[in-house]
Amino acid sequence: MKHLSAQEIRQKIRDGEWTKPTAGLAQNNAQANLVILPKELAYDFLLFCQRNPKPCPLLEVTDVGSPIPYLTAPDADLRTDLPKYRIYEYGELIAEVTDITQYWRDDLVSFLIGCSFTFEQALLTNNLPVRHIQEGKNVPMYKTNISCQNAGVFHGNLVVSMRPFQPRDAIRAAQITSRFPSVHGAPVHMGNPKLIGIDNLDEVDFGEAVTLKENEIPVFWACGVTPQAVAMQSKPPFMITHAPGHMFITDQKDESYSIL
Amino acid sequence: MKHLSAQEIRQKIRDGEWTKPTAGLAQNNAQANLVILPKELAYDFLLFCQRNPKPCPLLEVTDVGSPIPYLTAPDADLRTDLPKYRIYEYGELIAEVTDITQYWRDDLVSFLIGCSFTFEQALLTNNLPVRHIQEGKNVPMYKTNISCQNAGVFHGNLVVSMRPFQPRDAIRAAQITSRFPSVHGAPVHMGNPKLIGIDNLDEVDFGEAVTLKENEIPVFWACGVTPQAVAMQSKPPFMITHAPGHMFITDQKDESYSIL
Numbered sequence: 001m002k003h004l005s006a007q008e009i010r011q012k013i014r015d016g017e018w019t020k021p022t023a024g025l026a027q028n029n030a031q032a033n034l035v036i037l038p039k040e041l042a043y044d045f046l047l048f049c050q051r052n053p054k055p056c057p058l059l060e061v062t063d064v065g066s067p068i069p070y071l072t073a074p075d076a077d078l079r080t081d082l083p084k085y086r087i088y089e090y091g092e093l094i095a096e097v098t099d100i101t102q103y104w105r106d107d108l109v110s111f112l113i114g115c116s117f118t119f120e121q122a123l124l125t126n127n128l129p130v131r132h133i134q135e136g137k138n139v140p141m142y143k144t145n146i147s148c149q150n151a152g153v154f155h156g157n158l159v160v161s162m163r164p165f166q167p168r169d170a171i172r173a174a175q176i177t178s179r180f181p182s183v184h185g186a187p188v189h190m191g192n193p194k195l196i197g198i199d200n201l202d203e204v205d206f207g208e209a210v211t212l213k214e215n216e217i218p219v220f221w222a223c224g225v226t227p228q229a230v231a232m233q234s235k236p237p238f239m240i241t242h243a244p245g246h247m248f249i250t251d252q253k254d255e256s257y258s259i260l
Numbered sequence: 261m262k263h264l265s266a267q268e269i270r271q272k273i274r275d276g277e278w279t280k281p282t283a284g285l286a287q288n289n290a291q292a293n294l295v296i297l298p299k300e301l302a303y304d305f306l307l308f309c310q311r312n313p314k315p316c317p318l319l320e321v322t323d324v325g326s327p328i329p330y331l332t333a334p335d336a337d338l339r340t341d342l343p344k345y346r347i348y349e350y351g352e353l354i355a356e357v358t359d360i361t362q363y364w365r366d367d368l369v370s371f372l373i374g375c376s377f378t379f380e381q382a383l384l385t386n387n388l389p390v391r392h393i394q395e396g397k398n399v400p401m402y403k404t405n406i407s408c409q410n411a412g413v414f415h416g417n418l419v420v421s422m423r424p425f426q427p428r429d430a431i432r433a434a435q436i437t438s439r440f441p442s443v444h445g446a447p448v449h450m451g452n453p454k455l456i457g458i459d460n461l462d463e464v465d466f467g468e469a470v471t472l473k474e475n476e477i478p479v480f481w482a483c484g485v486t487p488q489a490v491a492m493q494s495k496p497p498f499m500i501t502h503a504p505g506h507m508f509i510t511d512q513k514d515e516s517y518s519i520l
Contacts, residue, residue: 046307050306052320053442071409073319185519186519260438
């Protein structure tokens with residue numbers, strides 16, 4: 001799998017031959033979080049993303065009723081090309097499936113939201129150690145006390161991901177991720193977690209805790225879980241998302257999202 | 261006027277004491293283009309901006325019916341705080357006014373779109389000569405053969421602004437404007453204008469032609485006139501914009517839009 005192209009991997013996923021997480025697949029291709037909402041809620045959600053670009057970097061918003069992401073992968077179908085989906089009604093998980101064709105409706109809008117895999121690739125290329133990858137874990141994520149800007153029915157606090165670095169590497173990591181403003185961009189905080197409402201780094205809200213070594217400082221980035229958590233909180237009558245870690249693989253290279 | 265704060269200038273405009281263009285006022289504060297549309301069209305327009313971020317850098321989108329730009333200037337009122345407005349019905353100019361209070365409706369959404377004044381300030385700070393400022397003219401703008409990404413009823417070609425530079429300065433200008441991805445960002449083209457469908461630099465579509473000196477190359481940036489031109493083309497039943505050059509002055513510093 002590791003040597004297949006994005007198109008080839010999506011074909012295998014479509015054929016039901018791959019239902020596992022997508023981390024490490026089609027390296028150098030951008031992967032995306034998926035949120036699908038009825039048109040009725042799409043304006044408020046689009047506005048929420050516009051007002052909160054750091055946690056909600058939109059790679060693409062599809063036309064109403066169309067499952068085709070024309071800009072990021074024109075031959076893909078969002079109903080079949082992710083390994084696993086979650087279906088929600090009024091904020092409650094009602095099913096986890098590998099194909100959403102039977103759930104599709106003409107009033108649905110799909111939001112593809114950038115993912116930190118993109119800038120992590122750039123960190124690795126720069127020989128910066130990414131702790132959760134080293135430890136074979138999911139990235140640690142925390143709810144903060146930082147309010148997002150409201151938009152219509154959507155409101156909530158920022159969720160951040162955390163990666164520990166030696167101070168010199170933290171500075172370099174800030175430089176590297178600044179090159180990717182459309183995929184979370186520069187960190188939102190570094191150092192004392194209490195300043196953003198995180199009491200204990202060992203108690204994650206999502207993902208898994210990682211080791212913080214001597215002299216390392218925790219570095220926090222806005223996280224793409226934010227829009228999903230915020231959407232969930234508003235308990236929309238109907239919503240589909242990818243299952244955690246089971247992302248959409250686009251045709252776009254990670255580097256195409258760097259502005260420098 | 262040149263030494264007043266953004267708030268003080270907006271007060272003078274509100275009081276009817278200033279009805280002229282805003283260039284050069286509240287230097288270092290970001291100015292914005294204004295497009296006001298009924299909610300019915302707001303989703304398509306917001307999506308158009310999301311799909312075409314280089315020509316349509318949204319600084320703020322107000323809540324439906326609210327004339328207050330809470331994020332960029334919370335004490336301002338978009339109905340009174342621009343020196344001049346244009347009112348359109350079905351794409352036709354029906355009035356030019358200095359106050360739109362009598363035209364305001366509960367279903368209107370205001371889009372504040374970033375303007376090249378922001379990066380021009382950074383060019384000047386770097387001692388790069390900006391020709392149209394030197395010549396006391398409006399920036400030359402051209403329609404190109406580059407299609408924007410469609411969104412609902414909105415479609416059209418990219419409009420660019422042009423600034424001539426010596427090659428070394430053109431490179432520096434590309435670096436400087438890359439720091440401002442949320443205000444048009446890096447150039448979209450440099451050199452031969454024919455490659456993007458411009459036959460003659462002396463024949464502008466908007467603004468005024470400027471001198472191209474020996475060995476200079478024309479450098480082209482995506483222009484905020486694009487969304488306005490595209491909105492106009494769709495002949496919406498009702499639309500309000502700022503009058504050319506009569507922009508909204510925000511409380512935000514230009515530098516706050518740089519990512520580096």
